[in-house]
Amino acid sequence: MKYIIAIIQPDRVQDVLAKLEEKEIHLVTVSQVLGRGRQKGIAEVYRSHKEPGNLLKKVKLEIAVNQEFVAATIEAITSGARSGQIGDGKIFVLDLAEVVRIRPGETGGVAIG
Amino acid sequence: MKYIIAIIQPDRVQDVLAKLEEKEIHLVTVSQVLGRGRQKGIAEVYRSHKEPGNLLKKVKLEIAVNQEFVAATIEAITSGARSGQIGDGKIFVLDLAEVVRIRPGETGGVAIG
């Protein structure tokens, strides 16, 4: 099982979620993050003073999937999030040792879905 | 060492934290996330227009523990977060390669606590 973390542009969330749906990947956890990457965002200016360090707003997706879904998940995310411009983001794949569904207490591959 | 990630219902945070306390698991990191899962939340309606895609508010817990605490941690979370209803959430267990406490610079098992 893999724990997939993706950092994408905020305005792409809906597109990515849709793509994931298509691939039957319904379960996702979403959160707001700030990112410093290659992309040099628009500098903020207050009282004509340019703010240093451009932390841009990004959205983080976390998806736990069984091995056989990894490719599909990455495929879905990239297709939904890609604008071709710098700042599109990254996908990180971590190994997932165990999953437990809180409700009935199932574990492992069955719990993930 | 394991890095445990749990997604629970927002109103269960206090209960789970309490249960963890009981098991002497004091160190936790908490954050707010949105989740799309099995649970079909209450649709939001604006100007009589139903909002699509139900991302529900969830809370994410992150807990790094030594192997011997894993079971206790999962036990504590499930007992505190379980309402029996759909939406209770999931627990993800990842392998943790290394831990460093910033303060004195300790590392490994001792740093985790």
Place this chain on the structure above:
Amino acid sequence: MKYIIAIIQPDRVQDVLAKLEEKEIHLVTVSQVLGRGRQKGIAEVYRSHKEPGNLLKKVKLEIAVNQEFVAATIEAITSGARSGQIGDGKIFVLDLAEVVRIRPGETGGVAIG
């Protein structure tokens, strides 16, 4: 490749980001979290009623790096985040199986940077 997660004090973010810059580690994801740790924060008081459970505001950094950068990264974070007082935080190092850059679709070590 490693996926490094660090929990630091909010007022140290700028310092840590600067240190990382020095070590040529430009890519970081930042988010706001709450932490329960050793540090006993200042209790909040409303209508003279002390709030229980002190979840303190912390900042979480996530940095994916190639093996050879791990030491440098940890070094940068500790040096930037250390005040010597309790509450300075922790660094967690997880194994990173795969990385994909959304934009051109590169993967692995090259995609990470």
Place this chain on the structure above:
Amino acid sequence: METTVGKARSSIFPLIFFLIFLGITALATVVAAADEAPKVDTGDTAWVLMASALVLLMTPALAFFYGGLVRRKNVLSVLMQCFLIMCLISIQWVLFGYTLSFGPDIGGWIGGLDWFGLKGVGLEPFAGYAGTIPHQAFMIFQMMFAIITPALIIGAFAERMKFAAFAVFALLWATLVYDPVCHWVWGIGGFMRNWGALDFAGGTVVHINAGMAALVAAIVLGKRIGYPDNVAPPHNLPFAVLGAGLLWFGWFGFNAGSALGAGSLATSAFVVTHIASAAAGLTWSLIEWMRHGRPTVLGIITGAVAGLVAITPASGFVTPVSAIWIGIGASVLCYLAAVILKAKLGYDDTLDAFGVHGVGGIWGAIATGLFATKTVNAAGADGLFYGNPAQLWIQVKVTLVTVVWAFVMSFVLLKIVNAIMGARASEHEERVGLDLTGHSESAYTVLD
């Protein structure tokens, strides 16, 4: 404006009859007033209209004061309750609330239905209530009081009452609890008015009334899940501060507007209102500073509001220096109630509607009996400290009657509503939050 006058007349007849029972002098005055065809004074009207707008603003202000103090998932439910009341009670007032409160008296207990639908409430002054402004100006000013009073109660059952039950309760309460008390104290012929009770801007009618209803609601609805230790703190204190600031601003209309004109009396009411609020805010801060080593924002705004509550009934009768004492007393007593007493007794008055409005209102009513002086308002009376213990006794009597009436009636109404439709939200609704479960909305988005 022939017809209006016509209307006005037609419904002045029953009034005249009733006045006969009030004795020739009273009759004389009014008739005289009527004969002279009282002239509208532009300055007085400008002030009363402005004051009405200020008091209307107090309800959204209260919504933010309360809304900022609840949890993120319930803020809309509070704003919604306040806005609903603005709409609902306004219509109730136009249709029958005003006439029940101020219409031709029936035995000192209630106003008759002669002014149903504002029939005969015209644009000429009605000397009995205010001789220099249009009757409708008096009506709309009073409407704003009828609106905010039930809104005050929200603080007690916030975060756990069903919206439908709330709507029904609010309407019943306004009609069966507020309107009568309003008539007793302010309506021509009202028995408390005839006792010589002093309540310049609504200590009994508004604050004791709402405060007692709040206590009842807190008891009947029971505690919120997790109270007292697992209830999250105020989700947006700046909103509460905004609300407090606007309340203070609006209260000038509430108290100084009650002079129903722009002259010395309005000025005096304006001045003491401000001073009492300032003294109370300062006092609450000092209490916290001494007890916890740090004054809080929630504390100073709560104190300021307590001061405004306490000065309300006294605002037309006391001197600036007395206002300081009233303010100090308000914070000391309300602090004891909201902090010590509530913790002891363990009821869950979410936002201390009873602790602040109930207790502050009672203190204000009594304080009026202590500090009132004719040097400020010849039409008023002297209080105990000015050598007239009788007035204190009247104030106590009025307070007791109002306390009992509001407590009993509110209890009965809540029980009825509860029996019919269930007053309390389900555990699931309470856990998820009333915004989503009650109104299908969330106050704030998480992502951009």
Place this chain on the structure above:
Amino acid sequence: METTVGKARSSIFPLIFFLIFLGITALATVVAAADEAPKVDTGDTAWVLMASALVLLMTPALAFFYGGLVRRKNVLSVLMQCFLIMCLISIQWVLFGYTLSFGPDIGGWIGGLDWFGLKGVGLEPFAGYAGTIPHQAFMIFQMMFAIITPALIIGAFAERMKFAAFAVFALLWATLVYDPVCHWVWGIGGFMRNWGALDFAGGTVVHINAGMAALVAAIVLGKRIGYPDNVAPPHNLPFAVLGAGLLWFGWFGFNAGSALGAGSLATSAFVVTHIASAAAGLTWSLIEWMRHGRPTVLGIITGAVAGLVAITPASGFVTPVSAIWIGIGASVLCYLAAVILKAKLGYDDTLDAFGVHGVGGIWGAIATGLFATKTVNAAGADGLFYGNPAQLWIQVKVTLVTVVWAFVMSFVLLKIVNAIMGARASEHEERVGLDLTGHSESAYTVLD
């Protein structure tokens, strides 16, 4: 104040000449008024100044009403547009807007430039418009209307219009669309005024005008990316509620201030304004309650605003009970427009500026022709329900002319602006948000 008087005179001459063409009676009145050297009434002046302040406050209020409903990334762009208008149109009004609107008439179409830069607009009353307040008080009161009207349009193109294009459009629109209509309806000699059109506080001038411009803007600018299904919900509903509360508060100045004095008429306008708003808010809630099982906060505040819009033209002419009907009608019609019609036709009127102000304004103008009665305002007229169908016909005519004028002119102006500088933000700007791309700012920080 010799010179001021001097000035005033000097520019009263052309006025007098023009008045001759208006016939001896009109002339007589004015001259008479002039002869008596009208005295400033302190009460009337206090009220009109206060009302001006209230109407000014409506623009920031609108900014929050709108700003709370857009996405987090665009809230500042809305606040900025509103603030820019407050600054820009104020200067426009001083320099030439006022004289175009109210200056000595030219053929019923427009005001002359005699009062350019407020030359001759002094501190003496100008009897032609308001005999008991300084001429400048009338000027500043009217200025606030000129400010908020273009601001209303923002609701239609929010989240996607370029700031520069907006600024140019706002200035052109105020000058070429608002000022003329303002003159037709309220300016001495304006042809609609001469028709006997009734528009107490701006149903046609303000709401229909802005509402139609909004519809045009929504169509010309096209839909936002992702509309209708992928547009995030309101980012901060409490801000929208705050805005609505302050709008309601300010609207008392808008309508009751239009009496230009503090007497019976102002009182009547104040009362019906409040009642219509309450009735409308209640109605919208009930509609939602019936259709979705839950009333929403967004719904009740939208309804309340719709009621305020609809009562605006009628506020000086109708009874309290009529106001209830006008309010109910407003919510029913605006709901149909904003919810059903918009969905059907598929245009993207972001915040329903047309649905609420356009439709509500039209209903208000017509309703005035139905419910108006001389018993409320002898200077007014009777409507259909009071036996005078002619008035209804006048109202319909005025509405049609305004609708067509506003639609065509707004369309032309937008097309011109679009051709010259491009009206719509780039896709990139729209995706990232107008705050950052248009103003280099973010509304809120994420970290402390």
Place this chain on the structure above:
Amino acid sequence: METTVGKARSSIFPLIFFLIFLGITALATVVAAADEAPKVDTGDTAWVLMASALVLLMTPALAFFYGGLVRRKNVLSVLMQCFLIMCLISIQWVLFGYTLSFGPDIGGWIGGLDWFGLKGVGLEPFAGYAGTIPHQAFMIFQMMFAIITPALIIGAFAERMKFAAFAVFALLWATLVYDPVCHWVWGIGGFMRNWGALDFAGGTVVHINAGMAALVAAIVLGKRIGYPDNVAPPHNLPFAVLGAGLLWFGWFGFNAGSALGAGSLATSAFVVTHIASAAAGLTWSLIEWMRHGRPTVLGIITGAVAGLVAITPASGFVTPVSAIWIGIGASVLCYLAAVILKAKLGYDDTLDAFGVHGVGGIWGAIATGLFATKTVNAAGADGLFYGNPAQLWIQVKVTLVTVVWAFVMSFVLLKIVNAIMGARASEHEERVGLDLTGHSESAYTVLD
């Protein structure tokens, strides 16, 4: 109201004596006024009471203007400081502030203690200050000025001053810096008043005074940790916009209320206030637009406030067109100070209290000497542009004296407070934030 009159009399005696030194004419007038037992005018009173409420509202407004611009962890500390001042200074004013400022003059320097605790400040007009409103109305209006002035200084030391030290400093400053200057400029017998200085609504008394204190505070307290590059941007710009909107609204009371009546003068002040603010807001935007290609929200609201500051002393003396020039000048000069100068000199005036109020106030005082004209206010004087260079010289003198006085006194007071209790928060407190460390509260919750 026998006694009040009695009181009033008793303290008019010393006044009469003093008046003798002012010459027979002055004496005559006042005595005359006294003889006629000046009557309260309802319109004037309505306006002054409303204006007082508006000025009171400016302090919460300022709290949001400032609070929105600081970091999330310090917003409550700013709101708290503003609220404390509302409470603390109000009591100070009642007890001794008012009499020090406006009480019977002692050698032109300070008011005597005759009116200690408002003794003798009754409900009859006091002709010396305002002949048509109750003396207490004048007192409460002036109180609101005494409140907001020290609040303005907060902008300079925000995010790093200890609360206790702040409280002590505020009280000392109000008493030893504000009250005297207030007496010099506005008190009967004040030496600057006798010089013929023109300060209609507080350019010197309020803005230069507070602005200089701000500069001193910024220097004495030193920079915030991380300034200038590592200080997070405004945490909630919409709050700052809300504050600015309410400040603009309240400023009408500040300036037009200073006419102490509702007539031509109030109208003129109202009009120029609005125009200057609009012109300044527009100017600041244009400057940014030219320099950075994008106008900012923070810029336009800062400009609008700068315009309001600059017009304050001139508001009773200049024409609408002059107001435009004053507004333009305000933004140009304040921009230079807040952006260029501050960066150059490197002091950390957190929210530009000096840059806007200090510089804007100085410009306003000078501008009054340039643009003042008797055609607007016969009781005023002509400025340089109207052929009277003497007035400019007076304005310069007054400005210099106030600048020096405020600078020196504020420096001394801050040093004393610092020596006794330490003015600056510890590094730990500053890093964690003043809300939690100073008030045990957080403004917003993170989880629901």
